[in-house]
Amino acid sequence: MGVVTVFLYVLIAALVIGNALLFFVRNRLPAAEPLSVNQAAPVLAVPQDGAVPSLKPLEFKVELAHRRIQELERSFAALKASGGHLDTSVLRKLEKLDSFKSTAEAELVAMKEIITELQNGGGHMKASGSVDSGKGSISETELRRLIYRSSSP
Numbered sequence: 001m002g003v004v005t006v007f008l009y010v011l012i013a014a015l016v017i018g019n020a021l022l023f024f025v026r027n028r029l030p031a032a033e034p035l036s037v038n039q040a041a042p043v044l045a046v047p048q049d050g051a052v053p054s055l056k057p058l059e060f061k062v063e064l065a066h067r068r069i070q071e072l073e074r075s076f077a078a079l080k081a082s083g084g085h086l087d088t089s090v091l092r093k094l095e096k097l098d099s100f101k102s103t104a105e106a107e108l109v110a111m112k113e114i115i116t117e118l119q120n121g122g123g124h125m126k127a128s129g130s131v132d133s134g135k136g137s138i139s140e141t142e143l144r145r146l147i148y149r150s151s152s153p
Contacts, residue, residue, distance in 0.1 A: 076094075
């Protein structure tokens with residue numbers, strides 16, 4: 001036998017012995033943490049104020065953003081009331097903010113509609129613009145023309 005073969009036999013024997021030791025040691029020691037990762041998350045009790053603890057940082061950020069927007073609106077209202085002139089770059093930024101706000105609101109409404117449709121529709125959506133719209137199948141020559149952009153059969 002060659003040196004490589006002896007080395008492989010020793011390696012296999014060491015792996016078998018190590019596996020057996022792990023099997024016996026693991027059964028004796030109580031598990032501090034569950035071995036399975038796919039367990040259901042524990043049900044958290046919702047606090048009285050309705051806030052989930054994991055969402056508090058997000059709620060804080062949203063509240064902070066609302067406060068900042070209100071402060072900016074108050075300062076611009078005071079500036080306009082006093083007759084001050086706004087810079088064109090500030091006006092451009094305000095227009096961009098307004099367009100973003102309207103776009104975001106439209107997207108939120110669309111997302112809410114999609115979510116309610118998914119919840120009511122059983123979790124699947126109807127495909128829009130399906131290939132076969134009831135007009136029958138495409139002939140082989142038509143399919144070949146569409147794929148290869150040629151008129152030859």
